[in-house]
Amino acid sequence: MSKADTIISNLKALSDNPKKAVEDFMSKTGKKAVGVLPVYAPEEIIYAAGVLPVGCWGKAQKTISKANTYLPAFACSIMQSVMEMEIDGVYDILSAVVISSPCDTLKCMGQKWKGASPVIQFVHPQNRNLPSANDFLVEEYKLIRSKLENILGVKITNEAINAAIDVYNENRKVMREFTEIAGDYSKTITPAKRHAVIKSRFFMDKPKHTAVVKELIAELKAMPKEPAEGKKVILTGITAEPDSMLDIFEEFGLTVVADDLAQESRQFRVDVPDGEEPLMRLTKQWQNMYGCSLATDRDKVRGPMLIDMVKKTGADAVIVCMMKFCDPEEFDYPIYYQQFNNEGIRSLMIEVDQQAGSMEQLRTRVQSFVEMF
Numbered sequence: 001m002s003k004a005d006t007i008i009s010n011l012k013a014l015s016d017n018p019k020k021a022v023e024d025f026m027s028k029t030g031k032k033a034v035g036v037l038p039v040y041a042p043e044e045i046i047y048a049a050g051v052l053p054v055g056c057w058g059k060a061q062k063t064i065s066k067a068n069t070y071l072p073a074f075a076c077s078i079m080q081s082v083m084e085m086e087i088d089g090v091y092d093i094l095s096a097v098v099i100s101s102p103c104d105t106l107k108c109m110g111q112k113w114k115g116a117s118p119v120i121q122f123v124h125p126q127n128r129n130l131p132s133a134n135d136f137l138v139e140e141y142k143l144i145r146s147k148l149e150n151i152l153g154v155k156i157t158n159e160a161i162n163a164a165i166d167v168y169n170e171n172r173k174v175m176r177e178f179t180e181i182a183g184d185y186s187k188t189i190t191p192a193k194r195h196a197v198i199k200s201r202f203f204m205d206k207p208k209h210t211a212v213v214k215e216l217i218a219e220l221k222a223m224p225k226e227p228a229e230g231k232k233v234i235l236t237g238i239t240a241e242p243d244s245m246l247d248i249f250e251e252f253g254l255t256v257v258a259d260d261l262a263q264e265s266r267q268f269r270v271d272v273p274d275g276e277e278p279l280m281r282l283t284k285q286w287q288n289m290y291g292c293s294l295a296t297d298r299d300k301v302r303g304p305m306l307i308d309m310v311k312k313t314g315a316d317a318v319i320v321c322m323m324k325f326c327d328p329e330e331f332d333y334p335i336y337y338q339q340f341n342n343e344g345i346r347s348l349m350i351e352v353d354q355q356a357g358s359m360e361q362l363r364t365r366v367q368s369f370v371e372m373f
């Protein structure tokens with residue numbers, strides 16, 4: 001096993017067992033952990049409090065029984081899984097949970113949270129270009145800071161937040177470099193392994209994750225490139241879980257050369273800009289977010305953005321990972337689907353459901369799609 005394989009294996013083990021990873025971190029450091037539900041919560045404020053921000057993305061193929069009591073049937077499978085795990089006490093190790101409300105289901109999560117961890121819910125303004133929107137979000141971030149200070153018994157200074165922003169921007173930079181070169185090593189970085197490297201950042205101390213991925217990048221660059229033998233694809237959507245779906249991509253020779261997934265590249269696409277006042281810096285990052293269904297965009301730049309990604313990477317197609325019951329993603333799809341057709345770009349839309357038991361229908365669709373080239 002090469003050094004790169006060892007690094008990837010360790011990151012995959014961590015991303016496959018997030019609770020153990022968090023418990024190990026807490027045991028070794030004596031620090032606490034705060035949960036962050038998808039997506040775009042200001043993790044830098046949490047990190048500045050001296051605790052570990054932890055992404056809460058549920059668990060693929062988890063049996064759902066109790067969550068249906070609290071969430072509507074049309075809630076996406078991520079939130080159903082998170083609610084089930086929360087009722088089971090999985091998240092009780094967290095000192096608090098921070099929840100943004102960019103969609104109706106996340107609003108429900110904040111209102112119906114039943115775990116031991118106190119909830120801090122806030123709202124991202126959707127009229128992002130208005131000065132008043134910035135002022136509003138700064139006040140929301142002040143509320144998050146104040147509540148965290150009360151819950152954790154700490155003081156979160158502007159200096160600490162600015163330092164946290166530097167830590168996170170460095171991680172974003174390194175992750176962008178990884179995703180840029182991953183497609184050049186198609187045998188070493190399979191779709192599932194690529195996902196594991198990215199997902200692991202939700203459960204690790206950011207400086208450590210940055211260092212590990214830097215080491216992985218160095219190992220990859222020292223290897224001969226592994227050109228894709230099959231088709232090169234770009235993924236777009238919320239998530240590409242479960243791993244069994246990504247394994248099917250590998251089975252039919254698909255190499256992921258880029259992505260536009262909320263769980264992956266959207267997390268590190270936009271840096272926090274320079275400035276002195278940290279909460280305004282974080283606010284302007286939200287203002288600068290683009291190409292995401294959860295950040296209202298009247299210009300609808302997602303289609304042109306994906307088309308540009310196809311041209312830059314030489315991708316053969318875009319695979320739309322459509323989260324079942326995700327209204328924001330479904331609203332975007334007809335617009336960029338037509339834009340793909342206008343540019344002659346092939347695409348495949350697949351329905352993503354973390355609780356899906358059988359993948360045979362997906363396997364057939366992917367096989368048929370590949371054979372059409």
